Amino acid sequence: MAEKIVPEKSYLVQKFAKIRFGAFHVVGYSVAGEETVVQIPELNVCFDIGRAPFFALTSDLVCITHAHMDHIAGLGYYLSQRCFQGMKTGTAFLPRELERPVDNLLKCWRDVERQGTPYNLIPMMHDQLFEVRRDFGIRAVATHHGGASLAYVLISIREKLKPEYLGKTGPELAKMKLDGVEIQYRIEVPVVAFLGDTTAGPVFDHPDVQNAQVLITECTFFDADHKTKAKAGKHLHVDQLIEQLPKLKNEFIVLTHVSRRTGIRRARGILRKKLGDDAMKRILFLMDFEGSRDAGDMEETVPMPAGE
Numbered sequence: 413m414a415e416k417i418v419p420e421k422s423y424l425v426q427k428f429a430k431i432r433f434g435a436f437h438v439v440g441y442s443v444a445g446e447e448t449v450v451q452i453p454e455l456n457v458c459f460d461i462g463r464a465p466f467f468a469l470t471s472d473l474v475c476i477t478h479a480h481m482d483h484i485a486g487l488g489y490y491l492s493q494r495c496f497q498g499m500k501t502g503t504a505f506l507p508r509e510l511e512r513p514v515d516n517l518l519k520c521w522r523d524v525e526r527q528g529t530p531y532n533l534i535p536m537m538h539d540q541l542f543e544v545r546r547d548f549g550i551r552a553v554a555t556h557h558g559g560a561s562l563a564y565v566l567i568s569i570r571e572k573l574k575p576e577y578l579g580k581t582g583p584e585l586a587k588m589k590l591d592g593v594e595i596q597y598r599i600e601v602p603v604v605a606f607l608g609d610t611t612a613g614p615v616f617d618h619p620d621v622q623n624a625q626v627l628i629t630e631c632t633f634f635d636a637d638h639k640t641k642a643k644a645g646k647h648l649h650v651d652q653l654i655e656q657l658p659k660l661k662n663e664f665i666v667l668t669h670v671s672r673r674t675g676i677r678r679a680r681g682i683l684r685k686k687l688g689d690d691a692m693k694r695i696l697f698l699m700d701f702e703g704s705r706d707a708g709d710m711e712e713t714v715p716m717p718a719g720e
């Protein structure tokens with residue numbers, strides 16, 4: 413009698429990072445050329461969608477930075493699964509130049525899948541603020557990656573009492589409000605900025621990018637002889653990142669999109685050597701989690717990419 417075939421366990425398990433910053437978390441996976449998806453669960457937002465890992469389905473809003481496959485591949489799956497599972501229609505922010513081709517793509521998927529998947533596309537342009545709620549908005553900022561590409565900043569919108577009215581009592585303020593006096597002013601507090609893929613440029617001079625509590629930026633290349641690669645692919649090289657640092661006031665900077673050619677451990681070592689321990693205190697690598705191998709868990713099983 414033939415021996416019974418029993419399935420073996422596969423160890424090709426993709427691991428995701430989770431970093432806590434006070435009231436919110438940064439969850440995700442990012443390796444250059446392979447997949448980038450970064451979620452802020454508490455703010456209901458996912459930056460890029462990668463291959464649509466399961467956790468990403470729970471965000472109602474997806475901010476697509478640009479159209480490279482490692483950032484946008486899972487969009488159709490994300491929208492379709494949400495429909496299939498009876499969740500609210502998914503909403504994708506994207507550079508306005510991509511609205512038409514992505515709309516065409518999603519319409520094709522409807523025909524291919526024979527499911528009338530609903531979706532909302534919100535075209536964005538540089539410096540545009542989309543107010544999701546009265547107290548929460550998403551601002552797009554142009555990045556520099558060749559073609560249409562945007563960074564997104566999550567903005568907490570607050571109203572504060574004008575200083576000249578600070579001494580007034582509650583009833584006095586209520587009366588002034590009734591009389592039509594503007595007693596409050598608006599402030600915008602950038603909470604998280606996500607740059608997607610970009611080389612150095614004006615995006616790093618934008619006040620929301622410089623002041624966000626947490627800045628998530630790519631830094632693809634670290635080796636000295638990868639500078640031409642960085643230039644060709646319009647990615648950030650570590651030396652360019654270091655040039656930006658003095659003007660960045662962020663409490664934390666999270667680095668993503670590190671090339672597998674370098675790997676997280678080596679990348680961290682190179683940066684530490686250049687910056688010193690003190691400057692490293694506010695800088696984290698997204699994929700530098702316990703138990704991770706160099707930039708992910710499938711190290712030996714995937715071929716080296718020809719280019720990022």
Ligand SMILES: [Zn+2]
Pocket residue numbers: 444445448480482483609669
């Ligand atoms: Zn990429």
Ligand SMILES: [Zn+2]
Pocket residue numbers: 478480557609
């Ligand atoms: Zn790209």
